[in-house]
Amino acid sequence: MSAVPFSKISSPLNALLAATGLLMVALLTTPDLTPQARFACQLVLVAIWVAYILQLAGTFLSQRHHLPGGMPPLLIDVVAVLVPLAAFLFVGSRDRSLYCAIWLLKPLRDSTFFRLMAKVVANEYRNLLGVTSVFASVLFGASVAGYVIERDIQPDKFGSIPQAMWWAVVTLSTTGYGDEIPQSLAGRVLAGLVMMSGIGIFALWAGILATGFYEEVRRRDFVRNWQLVAAVPLFQRLGSAALIEIVRALRPRTVPAGAVICRKGDVGDQMFFIVEGRVSVATPDHPVELGTGSFFGEMALISGEPRSATVSAATEVSLLSLAAVDFQMLSSSSPEIAETIRKTAFERRGGLPKE
Template sequence: MSAVPFSKISTPLNALFATIGLLVVAALTTQGLTGQERLVSELLLAAIWLAYVLQLSGTLLSRRSLSGGMTALVIDLLAVLVPAGAFLFVGSRDRDLYCTIWLLKPLRDSTFFRLLAKVVANESRNLLGVTSVFGIVLFGAALAGYIIERDVQPDKFGSIPQAMWWAVVTLSTTGYGDEIPQSLAGRVLAGLVMMSGIGIFALWAGILATGFYEEVRRQDFVRNWQLVAAVPLFQKLGSAALIEIVRALRPRIVPAGSVICRKGEVGDQMFFIVEGRVTVATPDHPVELGAGNFFGEMALISGDPRSATVSAATEVSLLSLYAVDFQMLSSSSPEIAETIRKTALERRGGASGLP
């Protein structure tokens, strides 16, 4: 059996294996399992571990580049070596617990960590500033709580480290209730600390949310720029015009055999082909268009119904331009609209043309 295909175990399958393994580990911690049930559970863990060994072998044999596959390789190594080391060097009671390292398996191919790292790096100054405020408020609350409550509750507020636990619980607005100020001043202090905690955590959440939004928008812009730049129609446009086009166009993937637009429909958008081929069912004979071509422009410009049905001959990557965006582009960048109109007329030649 070749090990290489195991390197391509899908993320859902990795999640399924990990879920089964973790449920088995949880079951093994319950009381009253018979010897046979424990044996079956151990064998199931061994089977999952063997699948991960084959996946690791496939990853190594596929010779992935370190830059592209280092995270996956590290996770694969940990998933194999940690349980194996526990089996060799840890007592039988706790060695199954080390299989919980498989929690990382569903994340081996995830792009989330790379995105999170970029967001944290971009927003590091703001995050550090809010963290500093959190530390100042935390220590200040513990100090104030110690001064106010040390004589009333010396067992809970007898030192700043003891008061620090109350400050953490209160500042995070968790409120376990194990340490509660008794004096009026202490309760006023607790209310102020709670409100400060709400504000600080809201700042953290706002910074991260804004960072994620900006990074996703930046990545989308770069991807759309690359798609737009691949269309010959736009290659002669300046950078300012390209930016307008990138903001207006919407990427879309259409599977093979799907109908993109039908004859007689009201056309509110035109399409640019980035990759793949489409078939246009014209009255005379079908026409096939490939990357770099566009269709649907006359329905967008004139508002007439579609004159033909267009379907995807292969999986096709499209960029769509809606009529509203086309009108806005016509006002802000007349050269773009003129280029589309001119090219459309040249391609149609006054004949049947495209929908």
């Protein structure tokens, strides 16, 4: 059997294999596990490890000519195989299975999250560094103040700044383990101020990251939608300003082959532009196919009538949908585009179906 297909193990299957392996690792730490059950768990780990060897071989063979782009998945595959192997060769039998916990990385091999996270951090690093500097300043200041206030009362817990710093970390993060508690009134006032500062600092961190993620996702969506819109011949004559408005108004959608896009008699609240693929329009005489660059569903927006035909995907089709309210906006900002749509709609009404 060729090893290459194993490089195509899907992300859900990777997650399932990793979860099964980690479950076996957890079970093997159970003291009262029977020898038979322990042996079965070890067999499962070996089977998963063999599957990962095949996946590593398939990944290497399929990406050997362009390794730089495939390095993250390849590195994860290598680590997932070599770490358990090294544990088997050099670690005592009791702890060998623990090294299979490295399989936690396997579900992440195809994830775009870390690339997105790196982009967000790169974009927001100045703000993140600023908040981190505030955190470090408050942490050290609270440690010094706690040391000065509590050192004579609790020398075993606040007898030095490093000792007080543990209390400051716990308090600033609002964790509050309770192992170190200020006894004096001044110390408790200080603790309250540190807690409130911690809430504000962590809220700033969360806000910066959340805003960064939102902006990056929106930027990627805008670029993708721009490329889709630019591929529609009807919009290629527009200037950049009008095209930006269209990009913001249109919504991308992918429909699998055979799926119904809209049904006859439905209320028409949007029209569709075909970016790629073909759709089939059911007519009384014979189906009519529309391909890349065409549009349909416009008559329902223009006349307000229900859908006059059922439209389904003849192939997998990439669409851009335009809602009724956005169609009115398009009519105002780009009257020549709206006129073309209206003209096509009335021509179809006379000959082709009235989607």
